[in-house]
Amino acid sequence: MKAVLFRRFGGPEVLEVADLPDPHPGPGQVRIAVRAAGVNPFDWKTRRGLMGGDLPQTLGQEAAGVVDELGEGVTDVAVGDRVYGHAARSAGQAELAVLDSYAPIPAPLGFTEAAGLPTAVETATRTLDLLGVTGGTTLLVNGASGGVGSAAVQLAVARGARVIGTASAANHEYLRSLGAEPVGYGEGLVDRVRSLAPEGVDAALDVAGSGVLPELVDLAGGAGRVVTIADYAGAREHGVRFSSGGDDRALHALDAVGELVAAGRFSLPVARTFPLAEVAEAHRLSEQGHVRGKLVLLVDSAAETRR
Secondary structure: EEEEEEOOOOOOOHHHEEHHHHOOOOOOOOEEEEEEEEEEEHHHHHOOOOOOOOOOEEOEEEEEEEEEEEOOOOOOOOOOOEEEEEEEEHHHHHHHEEEEEEOOOOOOOHHHHOOOHHHHHHHHHHHHHHHHHOOOEEEEEEOOEEHHHHHHHHHHHOOOOEEEEEOOOOOOOOHHHHHOEOOOOOOOOHHHHHHHHOOOOOEEEEOOOOOOHHHHHHHHHHHHHEEEEEOHHHHHHOOOOOOOOOHOOOOOOOOHHHHHHHHHOOOOOEEEEEEEHHHHHHHHHHHHOOOOOEEEEEEOOOOOOOO
8 A cells, every 4th residue: 555654764755655555443433434544743743753663664643444353353344334533543644544543524524524534623623621611711822723723713712601712813714603702822821811701711822832821821720721833842941731632632622522523513614635746735825824724645546536
C-alpha cells in the first residue's frame, strides 16, 4: 500500500509517499480502505522531530473510510461499513489504516468531512470535560477559529455554556455563527474579555499556545481553571494543566457528536483538500497557522463525491 512516510526529521521536503506492507488489525481494531485523512499540527511537529521517536515514521492521527478487515472480537461494525476514527500508530495517511477507536460516520457527512473530525472532536471533548464545562459556565477559548477551537466552541454551546473566543478580526463573524462572542487576540486581551464578562470567566481553554496563559489564569481566577493543549512549557511555569490525550482520551466523543451532526448543531468546515501526493503542501499550510477549519488529504480520488 501507499503511505506517507519520512526517514529524517526536517521540513516538508522530507515527506514521501512510499510502499509499505499492508497493516492488519489486532483485537478490538478494524482496518479501513482509507478515503480521506486529516492533517493536524501534530503531524508537522512530529516531522520536525519535536515529538521524538525512532525513524522512519508514518503520519496521520485520523481517517475515514470503509471497513475491509475486522480484528478479533469486533462485533459492532461489519465489512463494508463507513467509519471514521483514530489511526493506530499514527498511520492514517495511507491507502489502508488500522483504527483503534472508531464510530459510524454520521449520515449527513461524506468521507472528506468525517476525516477532519476525530482529533478535533476528541480533544475538544476531553478538555471541556477536564474544565467541567456545563450549562451556565462562561468559557474563554483562546484560538477559537481553528479545528479544535471550532469544535470546542460548538460542543460547549451544546452543553449550554456561554463562550467567548479569541480570533483575528477576519474570523469574528465565523465565531458568531458558531454561537461564540468574539474578541481580538494580542495586547489588551484581558480588558477586552472583561468588557464582556466583568467578573472574568469560569474556565479557559488555550488551543493556540500564543503565550497568554498568565492572562487566562487572571481571567479564570486561578491556574486550576485553565487547560492548554499547545503550551507545555508555559503550563509548567504557570501551574496550568497540559492535556495531550494519551490514556485519558475521550473516546466516547465520536459517537456523541454524531447526534449533534445529525441535528445540524455541529459542523467543522474543511478549509482545503489535497491529494495524498501533495502532503508536503498540506504541511506547509498547516505550519503557517491561521487555517479556519480542517485540512484533509484525499486518499481516494472519489472521496469528495462518494458517500
